[in-house]
Amino acid sequence: MNQLIQKIQQEQMKKEVTSFHIGDSVKVHTIVKEGDKERVQIFSGIVIGRKGTHLNDMFTVRRISYGEGVERVFPVHSPRVAKIEVETAGSVRRAKLNYLRDRKGKQAMAVREKARKS
Numbered sequence: 001m002n003q004l005i006q007k008i009q010q011e012q013m014k015k016e017v018t019s020f021h022i023g024d025s026v027k028v029h030t031i032v033k034e035g036d037k038e039r040v041q042i043f044s045g046i047v048i049g050r051k052g053t054h055l056n057d058m059f060t061v062r063r064i065s066y067g068e069g070v071e072r073v074f075p076v077h078s079p080r081v082a083k084i085e086v087e088t089a090g091s092v093r094r095a096k097l098n099y100l101r102d103r104k105g106k107q108a109m110a111v112r113e114k115a116r117k118s
Contacts, residue, residue, distance in 0.1 A: 023090025029082040048097040089114040
């Protein structure tokens, strides 16, 4: 029974997933269906957490919109997520960045940029 479930999950998972980590600034391209039309909507922000494994892998993206903090949770393997672009890689020491919720202004999006190796 367990092998059957794993086989079904493997079929549902995306083959190529962009590698990203907590603290990275990302652009998530989501497919929005309005009536009979489909369009791509971009949600950009900082990844503040990931949870789940395999097919249940989810990540939370936070951004500041008109002075208000907005968070969305996306499934990594969802057919509604067209692609994930990493804008800048962040360097953080924690698995969850919940402390960003209490901050205001520029400090709410303050994550150290990862040093590039050259």
